[in-house]
Amino acid sequence: MITVNVELGERAYPIHIGPDLIGRTDLFAPHIAGSTVTIVTNTTVDPLYGDALRHALAPLGKQVSTVVLPDGEAHKNWETLNLIFDALLNARADRKTTLIALGGGVIGDMTGFAAACYMRGVPFIQVPTTLLSQVDSSVGGKTGINHPLGKNMIGAFYQPQAVIADISALRTLPARELAAGVAEVIKTGAIADAGFFDWIETSIDALNRCEPQALAEAVKRSCGIKASVVAADEREGGLRAILNFGHTFGHAIEAGLGYGEWLHGEAVGCGMVMAADLSVRLGHLDDVARRRLVDLIVAANLPVRGPALGDSRYIELMKVDKKAEAGAIKFILLKRFGDTLITEAPDDAVRATLAATAAPI
Amino acid sequence: MITVNVELGERAYPIHIGPDLIGRTDLFAPHIAGSTVTIVTNTTVDPLYGDALRHALAPLGKQVSTVVLPDGEAHKNWETLNLIFDALLNARADRKTTLIALGGGVIGDMTGFAAACYMRGVPFIQVPTTLLSQVDSSVGGKTGINHPLGKNMIGAFYQPQAVIADISALRTLPARELAAGVAEVIKTGAIADAGFFDWIETSIDALNRCEPQALAEAVKRSCGIKASVVAADEREGGLRAILNFGHTFGHAIEAGLGYGEWLHGEAVGCGMVMAADLSVRLGHLDDVARRRLVDLIVAANLPVRGPALGDSRYIELMKVDKKAEAGAIKFILLKRFGDTLITEAPDDAVRATLAATAAPI
Numbered sequence: 001m002i003t004v005n006v007e008l009g010e011r012a013y014p015i016h017i018g019p020d021l022i023g024r025t026d027l028f029a030p031h032i033a034g035s036t037v038t039i040v041t042n043t044t045v046d047p048l049y050g051d052a053l054r055h056a057l058a059p060l061g062k063q064v065s066t067v068v069l070p071d072g073e074a075h076k077n078w079e080t081l082n083l084i085f086d087a088l089l090n091a092r093a094d095r096k097t098t099l100i101a102l103g104g105g106v107i108g109d110m111t112g113f114a115a116a117c118y119m120r121g122v123p124f125i126q127v128p129t130t131l132l133s134q135v136d137s138s139v140g141g142k143t144g145i146n147h148p149l150g151k152n153m154i155g156a157f158y159q160p161q162a163v164i165a166d167i168s169a170l171r172t173l174p175a176r177e178l179a180a181g182v183a184e185v186i187k188t189g190a191i192a193d194a195g196f197f198d199w200i201e202t203s204i205d206a207l208n209r210c211e212p213q214a215l216a217e218a219v220k221r222s223c224g225i226k227a228s229v230v231a232a233d234e235r236e237g238g239l240r241a242i243l244n245f246g247h248t249f250g251h252a253i254e255a256g257l258g259y260g261e262w263l264h265g266e267a268v269g270c271g272m273v274m275a276a277d278l279s280v281r282l283g284h285l286d287d288v289a290r291r292r293l294v295d296l297i298v299a300a301n302l303p304v305r306g307p308a309l310g311d312s313r314y315i316e317l318m319k320v321d322k323k324a325e326a327g328a329i330k331f332i333l334l335k336r337f338g339d340t341l342i343t344e345a346p347d348d349a350v351r352a353t354l355a356a357t358a359a360p361i
Numbered sequence: 362m363i364t365v366n367v368e369l370g371e372r373a374y375p376i377h378i379g380p381d382l383i384g385r386t387d388l389f390a391p392h393i394a395g396s397t398v399t400i401v402t403n404t405t406v407d408p409l410y411g412d413a414l415r416h417a418l419a420p421l422g423k424q425v426s427t428v429v430l431p432d433g434e435a436h437k438n439w440e441t442l443n444l445i446f447d448a449l450l451n452a453r454a455d456r457k458t459t460l461i462a463l464g465g466g467v468i469g470d471m472t473g474f475a476a477a478c479y480m481r482g483v484p485f486i487q488v489p490t491t492l493l494s495q496v497d498s499s500v501g502g503k504t505g506i507n508h509p510l511g512k513n514m515i516g517a518f519y520q521p522q523a524v525i526a527d528i529s530a531l532r533t534l535p536a537r538e539l540a541a542g543v544a545e546v547i548k549t550g551a552i553a554d555a556g557f558f559d560w561i562e563t564s565i566d567a568l569n570r571c572e573p574q575a576l577a578e579a580v581k582r583s584c585g586i587k588a589s590v591v592a593a594d595e596r597e598g599g600l601r602a603i604l605n606f607g608h609t610f611g612h613a614i615e616a617g618l619g620y621g622e623w624l625h626g627e628a629v630g631c632g633m634v635m636a637a638d639l640s641v642r643l644g645h646l647d648d649v650a651r652r653r654l655v656d657l658i659v660a661a662n663l664p665v666r667g668p669a670l671g672d673s674r675y676i677e678l679m680k681v682d683k684k685a686e687a688g689a690i691k692f693i694l695l696k697r698f699g700d701t702l703i704t705e706a707p708d709d710a711v712r713a714t715l716a717a718t719a720a721p722i
Contacts, residue, residue: 035687078439089510094686117478120505120516121596144481149450155481156517235482325455326396 002220006139006227008234011159015138015227017219019212021166022052022127025059031125031161034096036063040084040111041102042071045129048172053102053127065091069107074260076106076146078154084114098123098161104130104177105137105264109152112143116158126160129169131181131215132265135188135222138163140230140243146259150320151251157235165223167216175301180265182207182300183246187272188222190293191245192229194337196221201292204299242340245332246272249306252317256309269302270357278345278353279333289336306358311351314358363581367500367588369595372520376499376588378580380573382527383413383488386420392486392522395457397424401445401472402463403432406490409533414463414488426452430468435621437467437507439515445475459484459522465491465538466498466625470513473504477519487521490530492542492576493626496549496583499524501591501604507620511681512612518596526584528577536569536662541626543568543661544607548633549583551654552606553590555698557582562653565660603701606693607633610667613678617670630663631718639706639714640694650697667719672712675719 001018016027037057041050046068057064067087069080088097101111101124108126115124128134144155170178182200185207189197199221200207206214226243233240250271253262262270276293279285297304306314318329328344335341362379377388398418402411407429418425428448430441449458462472462485469487476485489495505516531539543561546568550558560582561568567575587604594601611632614623623631637654640646658665667675679690689705696702 078443082439085508085515086510089508089514089681092681092685092688094688096686117505117515117517119514120503120518142481144478147446147450149447153450153480154446154478156478157481320450320453324453325457327453327455 002216004220004223004227006159007231008159013160013162015163015165015223017134017165017167017216017223019166019168021164022049022169023056025056027162027164028056028125029060031123032060032062032098033123034094034098036091036093036097037065037100038088038091038093038097039064039066039100039102040069040107040114041066042069042107044071045103045107049102049129049169053100069110072260073106073146073264076110076259078145081110081114081145084110085118088114088118093118093122095119095122098125100125100127102127102129103133104128105133108133108137109143109155110145112141112158112160113145113155116143116156121158123161126163128163128165130173130177131170131219132177132184134165134219135181136184136226138165139223139226141234151255151259165219167212167219170210170215173210176266177263178208178210179301180263180269183265183269183272183297183302185218185222186293186296186300187245187268188225190272190334190337191242191340192225192338193221196225197337201296204296208301241330241342242332245334245340246275248318248321248329248331249274249314251321252309252314253306255317256313257307262303262307266303269297269300270304270306273297273304274306274353274357275332276334277357278331278349279335281349281353282333282345284341285334285336289334306354308359308361310361311354314354315347315350363577365581365584365588367520368592369520374521374523376524376526376584378495378526378528378577378584380527380529382525383410383530384417386417388523388525389417389486390421392484393421393423393459394484395455395459397452397454397458398426398461399449399452399454399458400425400427400461400463401430401468401475402427403430403468405432406464406468410463410490410530414461430471433621434467434507434625437471437620439506442471442475442506445471446479449475449479454479454483456480456483459486461486461488463488463490464494465489466494469494469498470504470516471506473502473519473521474506474516477504477517482519484522487524489524489526491534491538492531492580493538493545495526495580496542496587497545499526500584500587502595512616512620526580528573528580531571531576534571538624539569539571540662541624541630544626544630544633544658544663546579546583547654547657547661548606548629549586551633551695551698552603552693552701553586553699554582557586558698562657565657569662602691602703603693606695606701607636609679609682609690609692610635610675612682613670613675614667616678617674618668623664623668627664630658630661631665631667634658634665635667635714635718636692637695638718639692639710640696642710642714643694643706645702646695646697650695667715669720669722671722672715675715676708676711
């Protein structure tokens with residue numbers, strides 16, 4: 001087991017990474033202060049890992065309840081969130097109740113937001129069971145739900161007590177979801193660490209085959225990079241925005257198709273292709289690097305061509321992105337692997353990028 | 362104009378108190394950084410003060426929109442909150458958009474919670490137009506909405522940029538709402554400052570007549586006391602709980618009758634009578650002090666007899682109070698004016714208090 005610490009002062013927390021961690025009572029014990037625990041999971045994950053987690057908690061003598069939510073991004077909304085609140089209130093959960101998020105990014109984001117809001121804040125632990133949530137949503141404290149007019153528009157910055165990233169849980173992950181997680185790993189290398197990007201290129205087959213050592217290394221390095229970025233900028237005032245590389249275009253794809261049609265990681269994979277195209281078009285990135293990035297995204301079995309939404313719809317959707325200011329879209333662009341810039345872009349360049357990278361309507 | 366500063370480090374903010382403040386551009390100007398402002402108000406307050414506020418903002422050259430919500434505690438729920446999110450997204454509000462809460466406690470709590478959650482946090486300014494919201498919800502950063510199973514169960518601690526408490530706005534306040542505000546003024550004196558309690562006793566007629574100087578003094582002293590309590594305990598870890606004197610019983614009254622039947626301040630007034638009875642019954646308070654408190658609550662035109670919910674229902678409702686831990690009710694009791702204690706209480710004493718202070722079923 002490896003532990004990465006996210007250094008956030010009094011909100012600091014550990015990320016434990018390794019095989020067979022869900023069953024380890026000793027990892028949960030230090031982080032549960034009250035007498036009640038509510039596990040939040042979904043209809044897919046509960047049958048796979050719910051019992052192992054409940055078994056791990058049993059020796060602690062807590063009153064444990066489980067809320068099983070419907071699975072999928074389409075359910076990341078107020079109605080589903082309210083099922084958590086209903087369960088907490090019916091179980092008479094108090095201010096010391098610990099929530100445990102057992103599942104992927106949707107479960108983590110909703111459970112974290114429920115923890116942030118229930119009685120104005122109760123503790124929570126994340127047990128991410130997808131590669132995407134292990135490398136992405138487990139670090140940074142972003143929690144929230146979608147609104148029909150925008151993704152993650154309603155939420156809070158709220159840190160967990162601990163993250164327990166069990167690599168063994170990835171064995172049951174569908175190939176499409178594994179690839180979606182690799183997209184965020186690629187993103188992390190691309191924006192922050194050229195050496196890590198090289199490592200991903202040489203390790204992509206091992207990652208695709210779900211080899212535990214390669215996965216553990218990818219999770220450790222991704223979390224380490226993200227943790228240092230977040231520690232420097234907890235509330236996304238500046239530096240942290242680089243983590244949104246590929247996300248401006250990606251969010252437009254997700255919102256334009258309807259949440260859940262493409263996986264978040266798939267949209268980010270394609271969004272990186274678009275952002276790299278725009279980077280080259282505006283003279284920031286050389287085309288050899290762009291080509292390497294596109295090849296790696298292809299090798300990770302991710303889409304590299306955007307859906308046919310039409311230029312104007314793409315631009316419309318990007319203008320309601322949270323990073324936009326007064327209607328101006330902020331693009332995170334690449335200068336080279338490990339180096340980014342954040343800038344607005346001329347409308348015609350954006351349209352040219354969309355013409356080159358998205359299907360025509 | 363008097364200014365009380367709430368000392369919360371980087372989240373510190375001023376409360377400006379005085380007549381005719383809503384129209385003062387200079388008070389708003391320092392606290393609005395972005396290019397857009399959304400005023401959140403209700404159908405009662407907008408016709409009274411909406412134009413004055415919009416007139417004050419006009420010289421700042423911001424894009425100003427207004428969301429007018431239905432009036433009343435019964436609307437303090439997710440559906441109404443979502444009207445704010447809809448309006449913000451439709452207006453393309455960004456992360457620098459400032460929300461202004463123009464109204465009473467319900468508007469302040471919902472606008473603050475919307476500001477806490479919209480894009481994970483945007484700035485907001487409170488313009489409380491009721492005595493209750495000027496002395497109570499304007500200090501402390503408690504924001505939130507009700508859940509069918511409990512009051513203020515969903516929310517956040519989130520501080521405004523500034524509070525602008527215009528005493529002149531109280532002229533249009535119905536007598537019943539004025540009395541509800543006086544209840545919180547009485548509470549503040551009772552728990553924290555015997556001299557202030559004496560002042561309220563001698564000034565109660567002036568407060569009932571809505572005399573500006575008496576109101577300004579009451580708001581200033583109440584905010585000052587509450588600000589010092591909150592500064593010492595922002596997230597309600599300990600000391601701050603004393604501010605809930607009268608609220609444990611009061612919340613049970615509100616929830617038991619259905620939110621909006623009694624005003625919050627009316628429930629708190631009656632709740633203080635109940636808490637004082639329990640204080641005497643458990644030997645903490647002498648009966649002369651209890652009598653003085655009851656007389657003052659009567660003089661403020663507040664109810665002193667609880668509704669006929671039945672003992673068991675009262676106790677049931679108090680067990681889901683946010684201050685309860687593992688189902689044990691924490692009562693804030695009075696030892697003397699200016700001094701409190703927090704304790705559990707034997708069931709039979711609670712039932713005896715309810716028999717003495719609530720109507721029989």
